[in-house]
Amino acid sequence: MPGPANIVAMKKVVQQLRMEAGINRVKVSQAAADLQQFCLQNAQQDPLLTGMSSSNNPFRPQKVCSFL
Amino acid sequence: MCDQTFMAATFGPCDSCSKASPLMNIYIKSEAINYCSFCVEMMACQGLQKGETLATLKKESENLKKKLEEERGKLNDIELHQVAEKVEAVAALSLKTRRVLKGHGNKVLCVDWCKDKRRLVSSSQDGKVIVWDAFTLNKEHGVTLPCTWVMACAYAPSGCAVACGGLDNKCSVVPLSLDRNENLAAKKKSVAMHTNYVSGCSFTNSDMQLLTSSGDGTCALWDVESGQLLQSFHGHTADVLSLDLAPSETGNTFVSGGCDMKANVWDMRSGQNIQSFESHESDINCVKYYPSGDAFASASDDATCRFYDLRADREVAVYQKDSIIFGASSVDFSLSGRLLFTGYNDYTINVWDVLKGTRVSILLGHENRISRVRVSPDGTALCSASWDNSLRIEGTGPRGNPTHPAPQLHPPAHSGRSQSVPRADRIYSPSNKFLVFPWVFSQWEWLGKSSKGSALEPS
Incomplete structure (x- = not known):
């Protein structure tokens, strides 16, 4: 790669890093509490987590084979 | 500075120096201009401050990286699993195999659910794309692409089309017709064009736009109707292997991961790389947003899955075990985000408690690598695609009865x-x-x- 391309690529990296360094962040304790709250609030609507009654289950085994 | 570039093979007078030469298509604030490569370099260098050299830029980059680490470290006051210590453990899961989808002649590489919670599209190494009715196991449509390794497929939000692509470096949209005898391949329309393989694709919230990730190191947003490139996303330094759109409420961002071991978060409108996460020690094979949109998970060849919070701007959990030594290929969350399903190259699917970081369950059944795991839109089932040529659907059962016996069936009439x-x-x-x-x-x-x-x- 010629010089200018290298320096341009480097400049881009620096600009990206400057941007990322300027981000506002929250503490992990805050972020973790929010993640946890979302989980717990939605837990009742999560069939893979809580299970569901067979009658609502679209993938339940069929009771009787009505073919043939 | 140009905010995006993409190569177009055109020749003619340069808009800047007017010499006839090969031109580069550049967009400056979405206005298209054609400059020769020399003028592009010149223009790019004008953005440099006086006295900036490669050495000074390198130094600044090092300093910034250090500062970034420090800032991220400062806010790391507690671990996610400590926060979740008092939360009740996940009850034993009652998952069992409900369907096995066989019909692909080779490795199944990708799968996507239709919004109707019933149909699936899958793509395979043999070049075939199959649309399934997961309830009846009927194959509703089949398309053969003129290439092997169809690594990406996606269902359109309307359910009226699928997108697929792979080693053909393209992503094509195939409208699904009701007439099952119609030749779908003839109606196939090339939408996206990359300079290397297409590794992932996803429709945005409408059928009209398609987002692709590619081995050429970029992601791109396309207009389905015209096939026009709407936005390209440059920032990865190696193959991009996966992408995932943010859940719709949280706006126009997506996350991508690839062979540069980085996961990048992008603004779809501006093409700007907003955040970047680099803590994996090998290729990132899959990325997936947490359902709230505030975090995402990644799966890597380093045999770990990681969990990154966007607001804390850092990794908040690692899902790993000494006994897991094979790469992780795919991740997906249950509806609430409590469970993380991860597919591995050791033929297993592990289920992790996202909050506590512990493994809850292992799902066996596949006889080769898992290539993709996808939770159905209503969260009732998990579909896994594998190199054993099959797809399996794990469904849920009644709560608190993990070993519930198979239903007692009446003897069928025949x-x-x-x-x-x-x-x-x-x-x-x-x-x-x-x-x-x-x-x-x-x-x-x-x-x-x-x-x-x-x-x-x-x-």
């Missing part, structure tokens, strides 16, 4: 025939014209053990 054939490879009726649905049997396990034969229509 029991004479089906009961006399205890083996899965003989479930077809003798004429092969009819199929006996597998759920007439009370045990499901044989579906996995049988190497040939399935509950599919004879093709």
Whole structure:
């Protein structure tokens, strides 16, 4: 790669890093509490987590084979 | 500075120096201009401050990286699993295999659910794309692409089309017609063009836009109707292997991961790389947003899955075990985000408690690498695609009864025939014209053990 391309690529990296360094962040304790709250609030609507009654289950085994 | 570039093979007078030369298509604030490569370099260098050299820039980059680490470290006041210490542990899961989809002639590489919670599209190494009805196991449509390794497929939000692509470096959209005899390949329309393989694709919230990730190191947003490039996303320094759109409420961002071991978060409108996360020690094979949109998970060849919070701007959990030594290929969350399903190259699917960081369950059944795991839109089932040429659907059962026995079934009306054939490879009726649905049997396990034969229509 010629010089200018290298320096341009480097400049881009620096600009990206400057941007990322300027981000506002929250503490992990805050972020973790929010993640946890979302989980717990939605837990009742999560069939893979809580299970569901067979009658609502679209993938339940069929009771009787009505073919043939 | 140009905010995006993309190569177009054109030749003519440069808009800047007006010499006839090969031109580069550049967009400055979405206005297209054609500059020769020399003028592009010149223009780019004008953005440099006086006295900036490669050495000073390198130094600044090092300093910034250090500062970034420090800032991220400062806010790391507690671990996620410590926060979740008092949360009740996940109850034993009641997952069991509900369907096995056989019909691909080679490794299944990708799968996507239709919004109707019932249909699936899958793509394979043999160049075939199949649309399934997951309830009945019928193959509703089949398309053959002129290439092997169809690594990406996606269902359109309307359910009226699918997108697929791979080693053809393209992503094509195929409208699904009701007429099953129609040749779908003839209606296939190339939308996206990359300079290397297409690794992932996803429709945005409408059928009109398609987002792709590619081995050429970029992601791109395309207009389906015209095939025009709407935005390209440059920032990865190696193949991009996966992308995932943010859940719709949280706006126009997506996350991508690839062979540069980085996961990048992008603004779809501006093309700007907003955040970047680099803590994996090998290729990132898959990325997936947490359902709230505030975080995402990644799966990597380093045998770990990681969890990154966007607001804390850092990794908040690692899902790993000493006994897991093979790469992780795919991740997906249950609806609430509490469970993380991860597919591995050791043929297993592990289920992790996202909050506590512990493994809750292992799902066995596949006989080769897992390539993709996808939770259905209503969260009732998990579909996994594998290099064993099959797809499996794990469904849920009644709560708190993890080992609940298979339902007691009435002997089917035609029991004479089906009961006399205890083996899965003989479930077809003798004429092969009819199929006996597998759920007439009370045990499901044989579906996995049988190497040939399935509950599919004879093709």
